[in-house]
Amino acid sequence: MMTRKKLMFWAVLTLGASSLVGLSLVGCEETSPTDCASGDQRVCMCEGDRTGLQLCGIGGSWGDCLCDGVDAGVDAATGADGGLPTDAGGDAGGPDGGVTNPCLSSGASHLLISEVATQPGEAEFLEIWNPGTSPVDLSDIHVSDSAVYHLISTGAAWSPGGAVPGTDFLVRFPPGTTLAAGAYLVISAGTDFYGSYASCPDFAIGDDASLCQGSAVPKMVAPTNGSLGTEEGSMLSNSREMLMLFCWDGSATTVVDVDYVTWGDSYDDLSRVDKNGVAGYAPDTPIANQSYAPSIVLANGDQSIGRCNDTETGETTTGGNGSTGHDETSEQMATTFTAQGSASPGAVNLCD
Ligand SMILES: [Ca+2]
Numbered sequence: 001m002m003t004r005k006k007l008m009f010w011a012v013l014t015l016g017a018s019s020l021v022g023l024s025l026v027g028c029e030e031t032s033p034t035d036c037a038s039g040d041q042r043v044c045m046c047e048g049d050r051t052g053l054q055l056c057g058i059g060g061s062w063g064d065c066l067c068d069g070v071d072a073g074v075d076a077a078t079g080a081d082g083g084l085p086t087d088a089g090g091d092a093g094g095p096d097g098g099v100t101n102p103c104l105s106s107g108a109s110h111l112l113i114s115e116v117a118t119q120p121g122e123a124e125f126l127e128i129w130n131p132g133t134s135p136v137d138l139s140d141i142h143v144s145d146s147a148v149y150h151l152i153s154t155g156a157a158w159s160p161g162g163a164v165p166g167t168d169f170l171v172r173f174p175p176g177t178t179l180a181a182g183a184y185l186v187i188s189a190g191t192d193f194y195g196s197y198a199s200c201p202d203f204a205i206g207d208d209a210s211l212c213q214g215s216a217v218p219k220m221v222a223p224t225n226g227s228l229g230t231e232e233g234s235m236l237s238n239s240r241e242m243l244m245l246f247c248w249d250g251s252a253t254t255v256v257d258v259d260y261v262t263w264g265d266s267y268d269d270l271s272r273v274d275k276n277g278v279a280g281y282a283p284d285t286p287i288a289n290q291s292y293a294p295s296i297v298l299a300n301g302d303q304s305i306g307r308c309n310d311t312e313t314g315e316t317t318t319g320g321n322g323s324t325g326h327d328e329t330s331e332q333m334a335t336t337f338t339a340q341g342s343a344s345p346g347a348v349n350l351c352d
């Protein structure tokens, strides 16, 4: 299914290839009427047949074309000025590298993986937290437990490796999903969420229909070359695993890391990621050097692992693959995640 954004992307690219060159549309100050939804983005043409990015503003009007991340000028029709986007770094061309990846300037950096339950199988879930003071649009936000999640931007077919790929997943939020300031969101990966927590999750992964108190639980979306997984109750490995929350706009050649957690001391190259040597990325922290969250020990009364606050202790803030240049794989997860005696899906962690 093509999203509205993708349709626009292709429509404008097609137009650009056939008719924009030589028509004095350098800068492409868009004067078309209100035909978009606030927050939509599309490619526009800049001088020298390069592409820029155009954002739909409040009221449904396309704003100015941003070329090299810089407003190309004042809109001739409206007199409005599109302003300058913030370059969050990470692109290749100095202050701005040409087409601005919207993931680099979104509020995605304010999202955290806040709690994970790996066992028993019926109780598996992951929780996402927006600790910021503004709502965050989750339309381009993906989550995966696969160390090769980044291959989605290359168009590679889903191939997470390992013996049982049905226990791995790469999913995105349904377009238009937002997470309010301070809010939590729960994705069930188990077989009996209500039976475990007496509440319903916000979303579910896995290929089976999921009901909670008689109502269908919305599924996360499996993008092209992604997967919902097929092994509910065995999606989140008890012993060693990773979760990467990441942003991809569906067209950029690289993805942007948002938050990451790995657990288990007996790691392997499927349970921790290092994009060292992968084109377009900075090296991550070598997997042998990555700090890791504790595993749940049921015999100790553990129900989940979770964050007690939003401080990403030890995380390198520059030169990484994150949305604001952070190296998400450098966080001291042994410090920031602790075993929780009471899971709190959808609510602030008790940190008991
Ligand atoms: Ca498990």
Ligand SMILES: [Ca+2]
Pocket: 145, 167, 168, 169, 234, 235, 236, 237, 241
């Ligand atoms: Ca898994």
Ligand SMILES: [Ca+2]
Pocket: 258, 259, 260, 312, 315, 328, 331
């Ligand atoms: Ca982090």
Ligand SMILES: [Ca+2]
Pocket: 114, 115, 127, 184, 306, 343, 344, 345, 346, 347, 348, 349
């Ligand atoms: Ca919680």
